[in-house]
Structures are given as C-alpha cells and as structure tokens.
Amino acid sequence: MNLFRSKAKPDADGYFTTVAFEAVQAEQMTAVTINRHKIILTRWDGTLYAFSAECPHASADFSKGWVSRYKVTCPDHQYCWDMRNGRILWPDDENYRLKLYPVKVDDGIVKVKID
Numbered sequence: 001m002n003l004f005r006s007k008a009k010p011d012a013d014g015y016f017t018t019v020a021f022e023a024v025q026a027e028q029m030t031a032v033t034i035n036r037h038k039i040i041l042t043r044w045d046g047t048l049y050a051f052s053a054e055c056p057h058a059s060a061d062f063s064k065g066w067v068s069r070y071k072v073t074c075p076d077h078q079y080c081w082d083m084r085n086g087r088i089l090w091p092d093d094e095n096y097r098l099k100l101y102p103v104k105v106d107d108g109i110v111k112v113k114i115d
Contacts, residue, residue, distance in 0.1 A: 021105050025043065070082055078090070086100045101114055
C-alpha cells in the first residue's frame with residue numbers, strides 16, 4: 001500500500017503537464033490538481049485561462065460554480081471575478097483577487113506554472 005504520493009515535477013521552464021488542450025472546453029471549467037493545488041482551466045474567446053479553484057472570499061470550490069464569457073462566479077455567495085486579470089467584479093466594494101496562473105499549450109498539452 002502506497003501511503004505517499006509522488007510529487008509532479010515541472011519542466012525546465014517551471015510548467016507542469018495537465019490535460020490535453022481538447023479537454024478544456026470554452027465556457028466550461030476543467031479542474032486539475034498539481035501537487036495539492038486545485039486549478040481550474042477554461043477557455044474564452046480563443047484564450048486559455050488557469051486560476052485557483054478556491055474562492056478568495058470564502059474558500060468555496062469554483063468547480064461547483066460557473067463561467068460566463070470572462071466572468072467566474074462562486075457557487076456559495078455569487079461573488080464574481082474577471083478571469084483575465086483576477087479583479088473582483090461583484091460586489092465592487094470588496095478587495096479580493098482571484099489567483100491566476102501562467103498557462104500555455106505545448107504539443108497539444110496544457111501546461112500550468114505554479115508558484
């Protein structure tokens with residue numbers, strides 16, 4: 001019985017391999033886990049995005065929320081963020097930021113850089 005999970009190793013540029021690009025659908029969320037970091041992958045208008053699956057407001061799981069165009073909405077309190085820059089859209093008097101990750105496609109595979 002293996003009690004320990006091996007840690008994924010990044011490539012030379014610090015990016016981790018996740019899923020095939022075709023698995024990430026436009027306006028749909030694809031959850032991946034890299035060394036205990038749960039990350040959401042999605043596409044909007046031809047651009048690929050990667051952000052933390054944990055809501056910065058109350059730690060809800062974004063994979064149970066939804067995306068619409070460039071906006072990601074938390075399932076618990078309906079807080080909304082712009083996945084292009086991490087800024088909160090609603091409520092506008094809050095100061096939380098969505099954690100974004102650098103993402104790229106290499107040979108048809110989505111790669112994410114975590115820090």
